[in-house]
Amino acid sequence: MRLLTPGPTPVPQEILAELARPMVHHRTDEYRRILREVTEGLQYLFQTKATCLTITGSGTAAMEAAIVSTCAPGRKALVVRNGKFAERWADVCRAFRIDHVTCDAEWGTAPGPDRIAEHLAADPSIGYVIVVHCETSTGTACDLEAIARVTREHHALLIVDAVASAGALPLRMDAWGVDVVATGSQKAMMLPPGLGFVAVNDRAWAAAESFSSPAYYNCLKAYRKALAADFDAPYTPAIPLVVAARKALASIREEGIENIWAKSSRLARATRAAGRAIGLHVFSQQPSDSVTALCVPEGIDDKVLRTRLRNEHGVMIAGGQGKLQGRIVRIGHMGQVDAVDTLGALAAIELVLASMGHTFTLGAGVTAALRAM
Amino acid sequence: MRLLTPGPTPVPQEILAELARPMVHHRTDEYRRILREVTEGLQYLFQTKATCLTITGSGTAAMEAAIVSTCAPGRKALVVRNGKFAERWADVCRAFRIDHVTCDAEWGTAPGPDRIAEHLAADPSIGYVIVVHCETSTGTACDLEAIARVTREHHALLIVDAVASAGALPLRMDAWGVDVVATGSQKAMMLPPGLGFVAVNDRAWAAAESFSSPAYYNCLKAYRKALAADFDAPYTPAIPLVVAARKALASIREEGIENIWAKSSRLARATRAAGRAIGLHVFSQQPSDSVTALCVPEGIDDKVLRTRLRNEHGVMIAGGQGKLQGRIVRIGHMGQVDAVDTLGALAAIELVLASMGHTFTLGAGVTAALRAM
Numbered sequence: 001m002r003l004l005t006p007g008p009t010p011v012p013q014e015i016l017a018e019l020a021r022p023m024v025h026h027r028t029d030e031y032r033r034i035l036r037e038v039t040e041g042l043q044y045l046f047q048t049k050a051t052c053l054t055i056t057g058s059g060t061a062a063m064e065a066a067i068v069s070t071c072a073p074g075r076k077a078l079v080v081r082n083g084k085f086a087e088r089w090a091d092v093c094r095a096f097r098i099d100h101v102t103c104d105a106e107w108g109t110a111p112g113p114d115r116i117a118e119h120l121a122a123d124p125s126i127g128y129v130i131v132v133h134c135e136t137s138t139g140t141a142c143d144l145e146a147i148a149r150v151t152r153e154h155h156a157l158l159i160v161d162a163v164a165s166a167g168a169l170p171l172r173m174d175a176w177g178v179d180v181v182a183t184g185s186q187k188a189m190m191l192p193p194g195l196g197f198v199a200v201n202d203r204a205w206a207a208a209e210s211f212s213s214p215a216y217y218n219c220l221k222a223y224r225k226a227l228a229a230d231f232d233a234p235y236t237p238a239i240p241l242v243v244a245a246r247k248a249l250a251s252i253r254e255e256g257i258e259n260i261w262a263k264s265s266r267l268a269r270a271t272r273a274a275g276r277a278i279g280l281h282v283f284s285q286q287p288s289d290s291v292t293a294l295c296v297p298e299g300i301d302d303k304v305l306r307t308r309l310r311n312e313h314g315v316m317i318a319g320g321q322g323k324l325q326g327r328i329v330r331i332g333h334m335g336q337v338d339a340v341d342t343l344g345a346l347a348a349i350e351l352v353l354a355s356m357g358h359t360f361t362l363g364a365g366v367t368a369a370l371r372a373m
Numbered sequence: 374m375r376l377l378t379p380g381p382t383p384v385p386q387e388i389l390a391e392l393a394r395p396m397v398h399h400r401t402d403e404y405r406r407i408l409r410e411v412t413e414g415l416q417y418l419f420q421t422k423a424t425c426l427t428i429t430g431s432g433t434a435a436m437e438a439a440i441v442s443t444c445a446p447g448r449k450a451l452v453v454r455n456g457k458f459a460e461r462w463a464d465v466c467r468a469f470r471i472d473h474v475t476c477d478a479e480w481g482t483a484p485g486p487d488r489i490a491e492h493l494a495a496d497p498s499i500g501y502v503i504v505v506h507c508e509t510s511t512g513t514a515c516d517l518e519a520i521a522r523v524t525r526e527h528h529a530l531l532i533v534d535a536v537a538s539a540g541a542l543p544l545r546m547d548a549w550g551v552d553v554v555a556t557g558s559q560k561a562m563m564l565p566p567g568l569g570f571v572a573v574n575d576r577a578w579a580a581a582e583s584f585s586s587p588a589y590y591n592c593l594k595a596y597r598k599a600l601a602a603d604f605d606a607p608y609t610p611a612i613p614l615v616v617a618a619r620k621a622l623a624s625i626r627e628e629g630i631e632n633i634w635a636k637s638s639r640l641a642r643a644t645r646a647a648g649r650a651i652g653l654h655v656f657s658q659q660p661s662d663s664v665t666a667l668c669v670p671e672g673i674d675d676k677v678l679r680t681r682l683r684n685e686h687g688v689m690i691a692g693g694q695g696k697l698q699g700r701i702v703r704i705g706h707m708g709q710v711d712a713v714d715t716l717g718a719l720a721a722i723e724l725v726l727a728s729m730g731h732t733f734t735l736g737a738g739v740t741a742a743l744r745a746m
Contacts, residue, residue, distance in 0.1 A: 003398060008612060011396045019613055020393035023384045023565060025376060025689055056567055057430045058608040061590045095589040186609055192396060194429055194567050194611025216468040217430065217437045217591060235431040236559055238567030238611065239381060240392055316398055 001310070004345045005318045006136050006164060006291035007187040009335035011244075012251075015190055018244040026239055032231040034246050039227065041249025042197050044257065045166055045189075046181050048173035050201040053223040054245070056238045059163035059184025062196025064092050065218035066159050066182040067130060070204045071098045072211040075127025078119050078156075080142070083107050083135035084322045085161055093130075096214050101126070107324065108284045108293075110135070110142035113150045120154035127207075128157050133165035137321045139293030139330060140284040141169060148176040157204055163187060166197075167252060168264040168290035168334045179204040185241060188260070188290065188334040190248045194241045200224070265289040267333040267342045270369035274346045277368035278353065278360040283328045293320075293328045297358055302326050305352055313348035343369055374683070377718045378691045379509050379537060379664035380560040382708035384617075385624075388563060391617040399612055405604040407619050412600065414622025415570050417630065418539055418562075419554050421546035423574040426596040427618070429611045432536035432557025434591055435569025437465050439532050439555040440503060442593035443577045444471045445584040448500025451492050451529075453515070456480050456508035457695045458534055466503075469587050474499070480697065481657045481666075483508070483515035486523045493527035500580075501530050506538035510694045512666030512703060513657040514542060521549040530577055536560060539570075540625060541637040541663035541707045552577040558614060561633070561663065561707040563621045567614045573597070638662040639746055640706040640715045646745035647719045647738035651726065656701045666693075666701045670731055675699050678725055686721035716742055 003010045024031050035054065042052035055062060067089060071077050077100040079090040093100040103119050105111045120126055129151045134141045144160065151158040159180040162171060166181065167188030173181055179201050186193035198220060200208070205224070213219040222234040252260065268289035272282050275294040283293035296302040302319050306329065309315045318330040331345065347366050354362055376383045397404050408427065415425035428435060440462060444450050450473040452463040466473040476492050478484045493499055502524045507514045517533065524531040532553040538544060539554065540561030546554055552574050559566035571593060573581070578597070586592040595607040625633065641662035645655050648667040656666035669675040675692050679702065682688045691703040704718065716739060723738050 001395070001398070003396060005398055008396050008398060008609065016393040016395070020389040022374070022389070023376060023381050025374070025378055025381060026566075027691075028689075057434065057590065058610070060608040061430065061434075064590045092589045095585075095592065096587065184609065192611065192613045193399075193609040194614060212468075214469065214587065216465045217434045219468065235433040236381065236557065236566040237431070238565065238614070240565045240613075241567060241611070316401075318400075 002315045002341060002345065004331050004337060004341065005316055006330050006332035006334065008193055009187055009190065009332055009337060011192055012190055012336050015244050015247050018247045019240045021240070021243060024239055024243065026233060026237055031239065034243055035231040037246045038242055038249060041246065041253060042199065044253050045249065046171065046173045046199045047175065048199050048201070050173060050199045051224055051227065052197060052199045053220055053227060054237065054242060055196045055198065055223060056194065056235065057196045058193055059182070059196055060088065061218055062182040062184060062198050063089060063161050063163065065196065065220050066180045066198050067092050067098065068096050068215040068218055069213050069220035070157060070159060070180055070200070070207045071128045072207050076101055076123065076125050077128040077130055078103055078126045080111055080116065080129065080131040081105070082110055083132065083140065084137035085135055086132045089130050089161065108138045108140055110140050110286045112143060113146035116147055117150040117154070120150065120156060126156055128159060130159045132161040133171065134169060134288040134290045136164040136291055137324065138284055139288050139291045140286050141165065141288035142286070144171065144178065145176045148178050152177045157207060164290050167260060169288065170261050173199060185245065190335040191241065191244055194238050195245060264333045266373055267337065267339065268292055269372045270342060271331055271333065271346065273372035274365035274369040278350060278365040279358065290334050291330055291332050293330045295328055296326065300353065300356055300358055302329055304356065305329065308352045309348055312352065315345045315348050317345070339373065375688045375714060375718065377704050377710060377714065378689055379703050379705035379707065381566055382560055382563065382705055382710060384565055385563055385709050388617050388620050391620045392613045394613070394616060397612055397616065399606060399610055404612065407616055408604040410619045411615055411622060414619065414626060415572065417626050418622065419544065419546045419572045420548065420630070421572050421574070423546060423572045424597055424600065425570060425572045426593055426600060427610065427615060428569045428571065428596060429567065429608065430569045431566055432555070432569055433461065435555040435557060435571050436462060436534050436536065438569065438591035438593050439553045439571050440465050440471065441469050441588040441591055442586050443530060443532060443553055443573070443580045444501045445580050449474055449496065449498050450501040450503055451476055451499045453484055453489065453502065453504040454478070455483055456505065456513065457510035458508055459505045462503050462534065481511045481513055483513050483659045485516060486519035489520055490523040490527065493523065493529060499529055501532055503532045505534040506544065507542060507661040507663050509537040509664055510697065511657055512661050512664045513659050514538065514661035515659070517544065517551065518549045521551050525550045530580060537663050540633060542661065543634050546572060558618065562618070563708040564614065564617055567611050568618060637706045640710065640712065641665055643715060643742035643745045644704055644706065644719065646741040650741035651723060651733040651738040652731065663707050664703055664705050666703045668701055669699065673726065673729055673731055675702055678702065678729065681725045682721055685725065688718045688721050690718070712746065
């Protein structure tokens with residue numbers, strides 16, 4: 001099966017092979033070397049010198065850890081809420097009784113720095129801004145660099161969900177002044193799901209150290225302490241995934257992060273052009289280059305489209321989530337997926353749509369994609 | 374390397390191979406079938422008809438989930454605290470502001486049902502008893518069946534850390550009336566670390582439904598809801614580990630849980646007999662059959678012993694944790710480890726100890742082990 005889904009993404013053979021290596025115990029020099037390399041690889045991925053932590057859990061665990069470990073009581077969190085995952089982070093704040101307000105926006109849009117600056121100016125008790133870099137549910141990216149600038153101007157900390165962006169969209173944690181970045185293993189990192197990664201800079205650590213987190217397993221202070229004690233982990237880590245992460249991060253470094261960003265951008269451009277050419281409008285007003293959401297045309301059942309793509313062409317794309325169920329399909333541009341996969345999948349979409357009675361010029365999508373590349 | 378550690382334990386070749394299979398997407402019928410089989414396999418493992426949930430995280434995450442999802446405000450938790458992991462569950466209660474008291478006991482002992490009954494009788498506001506079935510840090514097992522009986526007599530819920538017991542020590546959740554059982558993948562289940570499993574019966578669900586948990590990622594209600602919705606997961610699961618879990622649980626069922634319990638018991642008996650015969654006293658007063666803690670004799674440096682075992686014989690055993698560091702070594706009897714591994718490791722321990730100047734009759738340990746078998 002060709003996974004063109006926005007996560008999990010295909011795992012390259014050589015990384016799958018790492019998973020099958022005999023078990024290494026985590027309290028050994030061998031494992032400590034592996035975790036050191038993973039940590040350095042993450043610093044490259046996030047373009048940072050900040051502490052990079054590896055936790056056993058999904059991207060949701062990583063983002064929960066970022067929020068509950070750094071949002072100290074006394075100051076409010078501002079959750080920019082423009083999609084399913086953004087809503088989840090507000091739910092996390094609610095569950096952990098973290099004082100928060102939301103900056104709401106239509107799904108498919110991303111509030112700009114001005115709107116966030118307004119919130120920060122209007123309420124000086126806001127100390128934390130929680131934002132989703134790429135909202136996978138709508139294929140929407142925000143202007144993270146600009147948001148980081150206004151957040152810092154207002155002396156707030158910026159906590160970023162980079163699950164569907166790190167390793168696909170340009171992200172320069174230190175240069176942009178982002179304080180906390182969380183991601184998961186199963187998207188641009190070409191790994192199976194099961195690990196979360198969180199980078200925390202010194203400003204965020206100062207906040208974390210100022211209070212006792214209302215969490216235990218997902219409290220990052222324990223991870224930091226263990227890492228500082230010679231690359232240890234506070235709880236038994238998912239060893240095979242960490243071993244595989246070393247390989248994946250090494251290959252990202254070898255390819256060069258800018259080249260990978262450029263590749264995602266090219267694939268996304270091609271996919272958007274193809275969609276437009278065959279009557280599948282791009283859903284997002286600020287489309288992300290890591291995942292493209294295309295509107296399902298009138299009269300086409302997205303489930304039939306996706307099932308036929310799977311059964312007839314071995315291509316898996318995702319449907320809509322939450323209120324977008326049935327209205328969009330989503331195509332990922334992260335990880336191992338390349339031009340051949342993408343062009344092939346776009347061609348398959350044309351074949352299935354044509355046989356489902358959708359009216360368009362056969363070949364127009366792929367042709368537009370080629371031109372866009 | 375032969376992992377005779379009490380977790381992670383060796384992962385059989387055929388289970389490692391499962392990890393390297395091409396990625397399956399979790400929103401597919403294929404994955405749902407896998408999760409259904411895992412769920413049924415867990416019911417067999419725990420000997421229960423209760424809901425069995427698979428969460429992405431370590432055993433600590435599973436146990437945290439068990440505690441924070443079921444300990445409703447208004448009633449106190451009683452944490453039986455007799456070792457490092459028991460202490461951790463009191464720390465979890467503290468972090469999540471769960472009202473709790475402790476029943477403290479010396480490391481290497483396990484409070485009996487009478488002591489727990491005394492606590493329950495003295496303080497009727499205790500609604501939850503949190504107990505470690507096998508305290509890995511000391512190699513101590515409690516009388517879980519009897520504790521379950523007194524807990525139920527006092528109308529409290531019993532929450533059990535079975536990380537180092539499920540699949541090694543007799544555990545009959547339904548027959549004994551245990552309400553919540555949590556375990557991790559990396560011990561008796563012959564899997565790599567990275568998954569936690571929690572079984573929750575109807576009495577515990579009633580408690581869980583009575584309040585809003587102070588957690589998000591580790592709140593079990595979301596897992597239950599997703600499982601009920603056709604074997605789904607609330608957050609992207611560690612797919613390869615779940616695929617491997619299916620294989621491991623099938624092999625446990627094939628071998629027969631009573632046979633596995635008997636095997637652990639035989640290996641533990643042999644290890645204790647060997648230890649006694651060569652002057653390595655059994656640390657615990659109520660030794661567990663899943664892990665044996667042996668006291669390091671006077672004049673022997675445990676680090677040198679363990680390093681030489683690794684380097685000269687490819688055998689890894691664990692040292693002590695916390696205040697037992699340097700005082701004990703720990704040998705696991707869980708998972709794939711069998712008589713050959715155990716007898717070989719005991720023989721290697723004799724060889725190393727003899728060359729380190731420890732006085733004993735060479736061969737006495739292995740001979741005693743053979744007799745005990």
